[in-house]
Amino acid sequence: MQSVTVLGSTGSIGVSTLDVLARHPERYCVYALTANRNLDTLFEQIEVFSPRYAVLADTTLVKSFADRLASAGLSTEVLGGEDGLCAVAREADVTMAAIVGAAGLLPTMAAVEAGKKVLLANKEALVMAGPLFMDAVERHGAILLPIDSEHNAIFQCLPPQNQLGSGQGSPFANGVRRILLTGSGGPFRTTALADLAGVTPDQACAHPNWSMGRKISVDSATMMNKGLELIEACWLFHTAPSNIDIIVHPQSVIHSMVEYIDGSVLAQLGNPDMRTPIAHALAWPERIVSGVGTLDIISQARLDFEAPDEHRFPCLRLAREAAVRGGTAPAVLNAANEIAVEAFLDGRLAFVDIATVIEQVMLTLEVVEPQSLADVQQADSKSRVLAVAIIAEKALI
Ligand code: NAD
Numbered sequence: 304m305q306s307v308t309v310l311g312s313t314g315s316i317g318v319s320t321l322d323v324l325a326r327h328p329e330r331y332c333v334y335a336l337t338a339n340r341n342l343d344t345l346f347e348q349i350e351v352f353s354p355r356y357a358v359l360a361d362t363t364l365v366k367s368f369a370d371r372l373a374s375a376g377l378s379t380e381v382l383g384g385e386d387g388l389c390a391v392a393r394e395a396d397v398t399m400a401a402i403v404g405a406a407g408l409l410p411t412m413a414a415v416e417a418g419k420k421v422l423l424a425n426k427e428a429l430v431m432a433g434p435l436f437m438d439a440v441e442r443h444g445a446i447l448l449p450i451d452s453e454h455n456a457i458f459q460c461l462p463p464q465n466q467l468g469s470g471q472g473s474p475f476a477n478g479v480r481r482i483l484l485t486g487s488g489g490p491f492r493t494t495a496l497a498d499l500a501g502v503t504p505d506q507a508c509a510h511p512n513w514s515m516g517r518k519i520s521v522d523s524a525t526m527m528n529k530g531l532e533l534i535e536a537c538w539l540f541h542t543a544p545s546n547i548d549i550i551v552h553p554q555s556v557i558h559s560m561v562e563y564i565d566g567s568v569l570a571q572l573g574n575p576d577m578r579t580p581i582a583h584a585l586a587w588p589e590r591i592v593s594g595v596g597t598l599d600i601i602s603q604a605r606l607d608f609e610a611p612d613e614h615r616f617p618c619l620r621l622a623r624e625a626a627v628r629g630g631t632a633p634a635v636l637n638a639a640n641e642i643a644v645e646a647f648l649d650g651r652l653a654f655v656d657i658a659t660v661i662e663q664v665m666l667t668l669e670v671v672e673p674q675s676l677a678d679v680q681q682a683d684s685k686s687r688v689l690a691v692a693i694i695a696e697k698a699l700i
């Protein structure tokens with residue numbers, strides 16, 4: 304029986320994780336659930352899973368939520384803030400890192416530093432702190448398994464010796480020639496360029512294939528999500544951005560591919576449902592049912608591929624530049640993106656200006672080689688402050 308902490312249990316990945324866990328009560332017990340604002344969903348999850356701990360990001364809400372649980376006869380203990388998140392991430396056998404954005408960095412690192420099995424959905428943590436994060440994985444003997452569907456697919460297609468966990472070096476030393484990172488192109492792949500300026504948050508969040516949280520949905524619409532995934536893949540698979548090609552594949556049936564020096568190309572296919580990578584990583588190296596149905600490849604009938612259009616998706620270019628530059632550049636890119644996406648979702652910034660804001664921030668801030676998480680967080684803060692100022696200026700024009 305393994306204990307599992309689900310960081311961000313009320314989100315899209317969190318809910319899918321609990322769906323898989325509920326199918327295997329003989330294998331997993333829920334140690335802790337955590338949430339930011341959605342306390343009603345958290346309450347319902349506690350009723351079903353009876354975790355030992357619940358953690359609220361906002362400490363001021365702890366007392367009233369604990370009272371609510373107690374009056375319902377629930378014995379789950381309530382903790383608060385970053386300390387609480389880090390504590391429950393450290394203590395379980397398995398931690399699902401599914402908080403969105405930079406807020407997930409410290410709790411995810413806490414699980415890594417405790418040498419636990421870490422299921423990584425929170426790609427922003429790895430994008431921000433790549434070298435420090437991977438160094439901590441090695442030093443503390445953590446088992447890091449990717450949940451992002453593309454990276455999970457790539458992992459499944461790696462040479463067998465690179466599927467043994469950390470410490471196996473680069474798959475490029477074991478016959479891999481290229482990684483093909485696929486992405487659907489999002490809801491605006493074929494929208495007339497002139498119409499992009501006026502698209503609304505709801506249009507941007509209406510992803511054709513995947514149902515996800517609002518931040519990653521906007522990232523998919525700008526293709527910044529693929530850019531962040533490029534950086535994520537460089538760290539997870541020990542390679543340079545030049546060894547990774549981004550391929551637009553609108554049907555999201557192939558979740559990514561690995562090409563070998565003998566010309567073989569291995570792909571992982573499946574219905575677009577995050578319960579597949581979640582179940583894979585939870586049970587790895589075994590297999591368990593996930594609730595995902597059989598892929599009907601005959602009615603699917605065709606799979607299309609095209610090169611990404613960097614003119615339509617400037618965020619792809621910005622992310623590749625940050626990946627090549629290294630140091631704090633990815634942290635700056637990520638933070639400016641979080642601020643710009645939030646402003647777009649609030650109706651304060653046009654969709655096409657998300658990339659403009661990020662580019663201005665990247666051109667202004669200097670890049671340093673981070674020696675510690677404090678350096679990463681400083682770059683993150685500077686980027687946020689500058690992005691907020693640039694957005695405020697745009698609003699005045
Ligand atoms: P979501 O918005 O649906 O859920 C986010 C979760 O994080 C919620 O439980 C929320 O309460 C919590 N949270 C938000 N801000 C917080 C804060 N400041 N402190 C503590 N907790 C906070 O997001 P999601 O779609 O589930 O995505 C989660 C992560 O997984 C993201 O990093 C995303 O890029 C990644 N991911 C998601 C998908 C997907 O299909 N949804 C696929 C691949 C990767």
Ligand code: MG
Pocket residue numbers: 451452453532
């Ligand atoms: Mg993905």
